[in-house]
Amino acid sequence: MRWDGESRLNGLLVLAAVIPVWELASRAALVNPLFFPPMSKILKSFFLLVLSGDLPYQILLSLKRAAAGYLLAALVFIPLGIAMGLFDWVHRSLELIIELARPIPPPAMVPVAMLFFGLGDGMKIFVIFFSCAWPILLNTYDGVRNIDRVLIYTAGTFGLSRARSVVKIIVPAASPQIMTGLRVSLAIMLILVVISEMVGSTDGIGHFILDSQRRFKVDQMYAGMISLAVVGYALNQLFLLFYSWLLAWHKGLTRKQR
């Protein structure tokens, strides 16, 4: 444990050392200051952009789209995955379609979405919906398939109706794997919102970063990237919090039954 604390400290020291080294290298023109503006300048424009509300606005726009696509995918594909896991005929009839659609790299759907939805929010939401679908669907399916059959039979023996056993037995038993799918999709969601904003948008954090580069506002570009890293980190932490909250409820349930 002592070693663990030490490791965190060492790593933070290295991270902290990067800042003055970058600053000095840029100021001394060891690296091209056009590409590597001094760290102080980057951090300054980061704080200015945050305080002026520019960055939070762009990020909020992106997060709104991301959340819409992500939640829609969860809403559609968790039930579908459960149905596939419960009924073999659902799985068999969808299997080939899924196998055909899944290998499409998600960015390849951006032009299709642009065709249907133009450059608006709908386009991004559709792309995120499409790309988050597979991890959620396949993990839910796997989770339901791998439930101990005895659990389901027991529920049946005790007279639980099908609908109630889905809510009481199947969803809780499959929830660890469903959460895995949701977690994988969270990272994909962030990637796809940035991609779709870079390829076809006039706002959002993805557009902001690419646009800053094109206008040679390099310090703003780096500032945008820092904010994206912060958002990615925060989303992941938030998800873990949600996960442990859900798991605690799950644990509480099993304890009560015992």
Place this chain on the structure above:
Amino acid sequence: MKLLKKINFAGLASLGVLLLLWEIFTRASPLLQLYFPPVSRILLSLYQLIFSWELAGHFLASLGRFLSGYLLAAAVAVTLGIVLGHFRTAYSLSEALIEFLRPMPSVAIIPVAILFLGIGDSMMVAVTVYACTWPILINTIDGVRNIDRTLIDTARTFGLGRWKALGKIVLPAASPYIVTGLRVSLSIALILVTTSEMIVGGSGLGFFILDEERSLRTSNMYAGIVLVAMLGYSLNRLFLFLERKAMSWHRGMTAGE
């Protein structure tokens, strides 16, 4: 009989119905055809594009970028992962840096890469390498750190040198993790290649698809998507095939000892 049972009739039927409905509805409505050309026309476009060699250049460009980016990332990340997994100081020094860079969606690096490398192949390969490195690196570190110390100690006791122990013990023992990382990176590589082609343009399947959409040659766009999907599918199959080969060697070795 067994063969008959293996065929997924329900799946084929639902796929057939879907394609048939697509064909009928799009043929019936000219407005819909603009967005959704009939399946038959998409397949015809695909056929024509392939045999007129129009797509070959784009296909090879994408494949080349994919392979160089992916393989380079594999080489770099596995090596780095073994070093970081093996030497605790190295890991503790770089941990915060990794934890800081990893949550940033890798496509955000594209503007930086354009700034430094322009809009050529090297930029696309560079972003692919960057994005593919993370899953491989993290998995390799995990794999090496989770190796039973007794394995290594035993090897050392029997007089294996550091390097030999690396090749004979560390790499094989960590390989299941490494393979997982490599598999995750496979689809990431394809994502990064198509995305960077869309953003900087010029050549490649990503560029082709976006360009056909902008020129409203919709059936060509769908044909391009079919081709990308086929590329992704066959790369995945190839990977599974190679994995089975590599892992059977591994299994053979453990069984033999």
